[in-house]
Amino acid sequence: MQLLRDREQELRERHGISFRITGVATLRLGWIADPNGLDPEACVDRTLLSDKRRASDQEPTTIRTWLQSAQADILFEATSLNVQTGQPAVDHIRAALEHGAHAITANKGPIVHAYRELRDLAAAQGKRFLFESTVMDGVPIFSLFDQLPAIHLQGFHGILNSTTNVILSEMENGLSFDESLKKAQALGIAETDATHDIGGWDAAVKTAALITVLMDVPVKLEEIQREGIRGLSGEAVRAARKEGRPYKLICRAKKSESGITATVRPEQIPLTDPMAQIAGTSSYIYFETDIFPGLAITEENPGLYATAYGMLADLVRAVTR
Numbered sequence: 189m190q191l192l193r194d195r196e197q198e199l200r201e202r203h204g205i206s207f208r209i210t211g212v213a214t215l216r217l218g219w220i221a222d223p224n225g226l227d228p229e230a231c232v233d234r235t236l237l238s239d240k241r242r243a244s245d246q247e248p249t250t251i252r253t254w255l256q257s258a259q260a261d262i263l264f265e266a267t268s269l270n271v272q273t274g275q276p277a278v279d280h281i282r283a284a285l286e287h288g289a290h291a292i293t294a295n296k297g298p299i300v301h302a303y304r305e306l307r308d309l310a311a312a313q314g315k316r317f318l319f320e321s322t323v324m325d326g327v328p329i330f331s332l333f334d335q336l337p338a339i340h341l342q343g344f345h346g347i348l349n350s351t352t353n354v355i356l357s358e359m360e361n362g363l364s365f366d367e368s369l370k371k372a373q374a375l376g377i378a379e380t381d382a383t384h385d386i387g388g389w390d391a392a393v394k395t396a397a398l399i400t401v402l403m404d405v406p407v408k409l410e411e412i413q414r415e416g417i418r419g420l421s422g423e424a425v426r427a428a429r430k431e432g433r434p435y436k437l438i439c440r441a442k443k444s445e446s447g448i449t450a451t452v453r454p455e456q457i458p459l460t461d462p463m464a465q466i467a468g469t470s471s472y473i474y475f476e477t478d479i480f481p482g483l484a485i486t487e488e489n490p491g492l493y494a495t496a497y498g499m500l501a502d503l504v505r506a507v508t509r
């Protein structure tokens with residue numbers, strides 16, 4: 189919301205896009221809508237939104253009535269990740285597309301659990317289903333491949349989870365696993381419940397999303413061999429760095445005649461590999477294609493706006509194509 193406001197003038201003057209925010213919804217606030225536009229100040233202030241909700245006795249109670257009340261042209265979906273089902277994001281996106289709105293999400297769940305259905309629904313409705321923020325924040329990964337027609341992706345590897353990368357970096361600097369996790373949480377990188385990150389789930393969902401969309405193979409999460417970093421001690425992590433083969437949580441996928449093999453697990457990486465230098469919140473991906481044998485992208489220390497930027501860029505793609 190803040191980035192939208194920050195770039196409002198630029199969107200209008202350079203891209204011909206003007207907008208008004210007609211709905212906001214969260215689990216605790218409920219569904220707030222006003223087709224005439226909500227006060228932009230109120231949209232970033234939960235107290236003002238609560239006041240607005242209390243002042244109205246006719247607020248919608250479901251995603252579908254909310255979309256109708258808001259007369260939404262675009263939905264930005266950013267609910268929490270449900271690794272096992274992709275809900276409620278799948279239902280939210282389906283409802284938005286059926287309503288006739290573009291659907292933009294930062295949530296990886298719908299890609300893994302319902303990509304083909306939502307892609308085909310968007311096409312049938314003449315709308316866009318876009319999700320650039322789901323992997324490496326707002327870095328153009330999926331839209332890069334839109335610019336590479338008729339290319340074949342044969343494999344990829346990378347570091348896609350910042351929480352585990354921060355924890356491993358801090359363990360190398362002398363902290364224990366628990367101290368490193370606390371530091372990542374204090375920095376606001378790791379969530380209070382960091383189980384998804386530490387167990388490799390977040391990285392596995394991202395790997396599955398890349399395989400599903402870029403290799404067009406709807407891989408199931410359980411088909412990805414997954415191991416998190418919980419089993420690594422501070423001593424092991426420091427010894428690995430000392431011997432010049434530091435630990436990193438690596439995502440890999442490879443296409444072969446027998447199908448796709450995909451793994452997420454801690455690996456010791458030689459210092460000659462660029463992945464050994466990816467520290468803290470940075471991310472990295474290396475694509476192997478039949479045209480470009482190696483195509484790599486590094487995201488250095490993303491700031492707070494990185495994920496929001498991916499959604500804003502999706503907005504521009506959706507309405508200007």
Ligand SMILES: NC(=O)c1ccc[n+]([C@@H]2O[C@H](COP(=O)([O-])OP(=O)(O)OC[C@H]3O[C@@H](n4cnc5c(N)ncnc54)[C@H](OP(=O)(O)O)[C@@H]3O)[C@@H](O)[C@H]2O)c1
Pocket residue numbers: 213214215216217266267268269276294295296321322323325495
């Ligand atoms: N944070 C990042 O850097 C980042 C980067 C890339 C992708 N993502 C993805 O973006 C999404 C949001 O991330 P986050 O860190 O903001 O997650 P979060 O802290 O869990 O916040 C999720 C938001 O969704 C709302 N919500 C949850 N369930 C809902 C429901 N059933 N109906 C309506 N609203 C609901 C919550 O409402 P309340 O506030 O009322 O509880 C909260 O505002 C996640 O899917 C995440 O994986 C995040």
